Amino acid sequence: MGVDLLSREGYINVPGGRVWYRSVGEGGIPLLCLHGGPGFTHYYLEPLEDLAGRREVIFYDQLGCGRSDRPSDPALWTVDRFVEELVVVREALGLERMHLFGSSWGGMLAMQYVLDRKPALESLILCGSPASMPRWIRECSEMLAEEPEEVRETIRHHEERGFTACPEYASAILGFYKKHVCRMEPWPEGLERSFAEAGYEVYETMNGPSEFTVVGTLKDWDVTERLGEIQVPTLLTGGRHDECTPAHLKDMHRRIPDSELVIIEDASHLCFAEQRGEYMRIANDFLERIEKRIAR
Template sequence: MLLLLLTTAAVLLALCITTDRPADRSNVTITRTDGDTHEGYVDVTGGRVWFRIVGADSPGTPLLILHGGPGATHDYLEPLAALADERPIVFYDQLGCGNSDRPDDPALWTVVRYVAEVGEVRQALGLDRVHLLGQSWGGALAVEYVLSAESDGVESLILSAPLLDADRWVADQRAHLAAFPEEIQEVVREAEATGNFDSPEYQEAMAAYYARHVCRTDPWPECLNRTFEKISLPVYLGMWGPSEFTCTGTLRTFDVTGRLAEVPVPVLFTCGEHDEASPATMAYFRSQVPGSELKVFKGASHEHHLEETDAYLATVREFLSRVDAAQ
């Protein structure tokens, strides 16, 4: 392992993924390199975001990963690094999250700023041609970005259990909750009425809910535990709200379904049979995007990439290969 602080002139040589997009070399600092894996920071509006590139020397079009939350981290998506044998896989922690800076400024936790951040990361790393994979909230971010004026060069979207309509998301969670015993439903209702989300009863209710609809493996994968340990509550509370069942933050009116038909690139939707983002909702979203595809993983839930990793990676790999071949 070799630790380096590279000069700005050498940054893009180290990344080895520069394309025709002019990179802003002054905004990138490499802090670690190990073979074809590089880590560092990109300066963005409001602070610095941490990134990791796996397979920087791989020949294919890079895949940029947008994590969920809001307020989560890249850690739980680490199994996607297995795709680096074919293409660079680029992870980053969004501002306020994980290894990135955590400024104390709620004004930064907006869709508009996070969309701009995707562009800033692409510009800094020279990602001219790129595929985007967004999971959960990251799916909202991916769609908003590809519909923006700065999205030239995005070649496809993979939307894993995406949040595309806040009201529909809440409705799905309420429907899931209704299938639980009445005592669990009452605990949730009381917590939301009183604002006391710290009670042992509420934590037990959430553990039961997560075990059915977030990740059904027992025990949870270590990478998912790391994400939950590092989750940024200020970002989650500011953008979403006190629980999965209630949205009070800046995403409370979020709904991009009316613009899905405008998405100009191939789209693959994925979800689990028991996903927070229900198969019925994903089928509706797929119907709004001409030519898009949907893969539902039986027996899995929101983290279907962790529950059915081999099948998920094979699905993503095959989709990206088809898109690349069509270019």
């Protein structure tokens, strides 16, 4: 990506406060990107700036994390409010036509937006995004069972006592993260910054203490039976070792009409960073095929 691409940033008033956004590139049909977490900032999505050579790519930090406002009010951390936030951001940026990308929780948010609001979209790209948190929890438990017993005991001990801020707990869960979240060594700077500037109140309220221990308000979230309602051309992507398993994504692919599925080898949850060149080729090919279909 060239260094001379147009970049702009600013703040948008949304329910509960202000969110910060940044756009890179210009022209084409814009791509709006939703980060995961909830509460993990746009920084780890920075590889997607590679797509800005052909279209405007827009990021924003959802309320409660990164450079956005951080109100301390658990009542704000609901799926419905984040859907409304997305609606307001789109309107404020004048995105009458757009593609939508969602990573992990960002894809869950995107699916809820599509299902509830039936918005006009050119396409939808989901990356490592589950349709069912109960299934995510079950499959993450199976992956966690592959860790050594002493590691699992350390995790259990700390979670039962509420000591998840302890360095020993952080060390114990790191093995899972390095296998199923990001397999790069060292981790990308954007991912490190996302951990540093995450909104942990949001994450813990909606998710819980870790990727595989979901005890927050999202624990029962499940749109599996509604996937057939998605009437937007959809690309599902994920890594072979993703915590959102290939089996989960294959089931979603079968249920979503006009959908495509690509599993990235030697990659996990951050497959767009781990296999960056391959992922950008796949995304650009999909977006351009959709745009040619629209133009006919």
